[in-house]
Amino acid sequence: MKSLDELAKIKESRRAALKIREGVPSATEKAHVMMCGGAGCISSKCLDVVDAMKEALNKNGIADQVQIILTGCMGPCDMGPVAIVYPDATFYRRLKPKDAEAIVEEHIMQGNQIPRLMYRTPGAKEPTPRVNDIDLFAKQKKIVLRNNFYIDPTSIEDYIANDGYAALGKALTKMQPEDIIEEIKKSGLRGRGGAGFSTGMKWGFTAAASGAPKYVVCNGDEGDPGAFMDRSVLEGDPHSVIEGMAICGRAIGAEQGYVYVRAEYPLAIERLDYALQKARKNGLLGKNLFGSGFNFDIEIRIGAGAFVCGEETALLTSIEGKRGEPRPRPPFPANAGVWGKPTVLNNVETWANIPEIILKGADAYAAIGTEKSKGTKVFALAGRINNTGIIEVPMGTTLREIVFEIGGGIPRKKAFKAVQTGGPSGGCIPAEHLDTPVDYDSLGALGAIMGSGGMIVLDEDTCMVDIAKFFLDFIVDESCGKCSPCRIGTKRMHEILDNISNGKGKEGDIELLEELATTIKATALCGLGQTAPNPVLSTIRYFRNEYEEHIRDKKCSCNVCELKE
Amino acid sequence: MVACASNASNDELIKQLDKIIDPYRGNPGGLIQVLTKAQNLVGYLPKWVQIQIAEGLGVSLQEVYGVITFYTFFSLIPRGRHKISVCAGTACYVKGTKMVTTTIKDLLDLKPGQTTPDSRFTLEIVRCIGACGLAPAMIIDGKDVHGRLEPELIPAVLEQYA
Missing domain, CATH: 3.40.30.10 (Glutaredoxin)
Structure with a gap:
């Protein structure tokens, strides 16, 4: 890519071909079928539906007039396989191979949409045909997932047609490095990995740090159980991450980036690898980008299954091919990161926000969200909730809106008990706080954390002692063992919880748990240990009666724990 | 020493493993990538594989073993099909x-x-x-x-x- 003009030409020509996805009927094509190719829909056998559809198109002799595109995750995993048929933007769900023929012959060839395959709002008489009218989507605001309905993740032209790489072009030809950092600071963007540190400040520290070369790293080691947002971004829009990283490279003076992805996400690795090749081929990675003299390239590093590698210092050590053990901070990665050199490390979702901020400006971005938490947040809804899947909402949306309006509430008329956020580092928020606006600070005040965005909904049948034990069990398993508060302390806490859930709990156990928790939080080496007691502390805070019931009455009202007399 | 996923002879495996090591020869930073590919080739990571990798990358055998046992993805024993x-x-x-x-x-x-x-x-x-x-x-x-x-x-x- 030599210039902005060249990029604009690709955009124009591709955009014309994609008009049909904006609702403009085409003279040469009958339809574009966007089939969700997220991991959830692939597991629900969407590829069989694609095969059946191709067969139906061939049979009717219109294969050259209909495109079938496998997109990134569209969000509503429990309705999978899902698809959108353009130009009329009809949303179909729970597709079976036998439905493919109906879509081809009735909808695409005769123009009759198929009500039985459409989404129906619970309680509504009529189904909702158009995707943007569906309540589940209408309440969302998509920035990170801006492309997941529209583009083919394997087509760099599709990405460019939707303003892709225009932000990189702008950053390289019209902005100075310090302007870029200032813009990111002004946007108010905070780290989406969960800790919520100002992204612009992080970049500023690294730009100012002495030492060369500098590095840009993407944390795609999404390890929190119950979180699959980063996976959706990498699978659905890998170029947005590449573009964000390249912009940062320019801002801090780095020429090399690394994306660290966990081995459990083979499709994300495949799509990202393909996107990197396409970017290189189109001169959007490599030497002298946009004729600016700026060079940048990215390598993939595959995580080999260690939760602690999501912690930044452990991740950087793992990139170097070593045991992924954390180390004390300071020095922070901004001064001593990969190979001891200044490094910016942000998570996948943070990177995907960057192009939008640079292109549309910090003010537009900062207009969304709350006073101290700007923009949107992607959440993975799971557990005892009707609409499981991926959603993106403005910061400040309440938990009630997320769980009951977008998430569709609790299945089988059960009562809501709590929502768990932030995985093993987070906490449980009970029903009385459902009207809390979701942002970094208000969740922190409740003893939970924003975390990376996993939201597990728990209903009346979930035992909170058992949940606390589940997270501690996870931590004991994943603690790297380098520091003793985490290695020994969490083990002791787990033993006490195990006793309580077995009916061997005794008076004073709750207080002992609290004491251990406070010590571990204060003394553990890294983020994993420092936050490990949170699930226990927050369940004690809101559900102390359940602990007392297990200890005093040797009873589990939810019938989850098997207590021995 | 011979138990392996593919049916290639051991000499053949050694040659293929060398090919995996080649781009990283003398570069300890490539250890995890090499181990991942080696496990895909052999099915698990027996001692002879560890030795060949340690020598190729210029790291100690103990370090190779340390990395293998740290990450759950790697296995020291043969696994099922x-x-x-x-x-x-x-x-x-x-x-x-x-x-x-x-x-x-x-x-x-x-x-x-x-x-x-x-x-x-x-x-x-x-x-x-x-x-x-x-x-x-x-x-x-x-x-x-x-x-x-x-x-x-x-x-x-x-x-x-x-």
Whole structure:
């Protein structure tokens, strides 16, 4: 890519071909079928539906007039396989191979949409045909997932047609490095990995740090159980991450980036690898980008299954091919990161926000969200909730809106008990706080954390002692063992919880748990240990009666724990 | 020393392993990438593989062993032809991981970490495969996700893998 003009030409020509996805009927094509190719829909056998559809198109002799595109995750995993048929933007769900023929012959060839395959709002008489009218989507605001309905993740032209790489072009030809950092600071963007540190400040520290070369790293080691947002971004829009990283490279003076992805996400690795090749081929990675003299390239590093590698210092050590053990901070990665050199490390979702901020400006971005938490947040809804899947909402949306309006509430008329956020580092928020606006600070005040965005909904049948034990069990398993508060302390806490859930709990156990928790939080080496007691502390805070019931009455009202007399 | 996933002779394996090592020769930073590819080639990471990698990259054998035992992805012992990874992430846990492992135990007499005597299956518990929307779920052979599992559905799933 030599210039902005060249990029604009690709955009124009591709955009014309994609008009049909904006609702403009085409003279040469009958339809574009966007089939969700997220991991959830692939597991629900969407590829069989694609095969059946191709067969139906061939049979009717219109294969050259209909495109079938496998997109990134569209969000509503429990309705999978899902698809959108353009130009009329009809949303179909729970597709079976036998439905493919109906879509081809009735909808695409005769123009009759198929009500039985459409989404129906619970309680509504009529189904909702158009995707943007569906309540589940209408309440969302998509920035990170801006492309997941529209583009083919394997087509760099599709990405460019939707303003892709225009932000990189702008950053390289019209902005100075310090302007870029200032813009990111002004946007108010905070780290989406969960800790919520100002992204612009992080970049500023690294730009100012002495030492060369500098590095840009993407944390795609999404390890929190119950979180699959980063996976959706990498699978659905890998170029947005590449573009964000390249912009940062320019801002801090780095020429090399690394994306660290966990081995459990083979499709994300495949799509990202393909996107990197396409970017290189189109001169959007490599030497002298946009004729600016700026060079940048990215390598993939595959995580080999260690939760602690999501912690930044452990991740950087793992990139170097070593045991992924954390180390004390300071020095922070901004001064001593990969190979001891200044490094910016942000998570996948943070990177995907960057192009939008640079292109549309910090003010537009900062207009969304709350006073101290700007923009949107992607959440993975799971557990005892009707609409499981991926959603993106403005910061400040309440938990009630997320769980009951977008998430569709609790299945089988059960009562809501709590929502768990932030995985093993987070906490449980009970029903009385459902009207809390979701942002970094208000969740922190409740003893939970924003975390990376996993939201597990728990209903009346979930035992909170058992949940606390589940997270501690996870931590004991994943603690790297380098520091003793985490290695020994969490083990002791787990033993006490195990006793309580077995009916061997005794008076004073709750207080002992609290004491251990406070010590571990204060003394553990890294983020994993420092936050490990949170699930226990927050369940004690809101559900102390359940602990007392297990200890005093040797009873589990939810019938989850098997207590021995 | 010969037990391997492919049927190539040991000499052939040594040659192929050298090819994997070549781009990283003398570069300790490539250790995890080399181990990942070596395990895909051989099926697991026996001592002769570790020695060849240690010498190729210029790191100590102890360091290679240390990295292998740190990451759950790597194995020092041979595994079955098919790897069943039952997800024990939070969403799966609250929706029935215990049911899945109990059903598999009843069907195959197999506990986590074990391999069936006929080397058909290895069972392991993993932490969140990111298919929370389909909980409870398991992955077979690292790529086939089977979600919304129920006890009566599991036998048919396992039958697909000989």
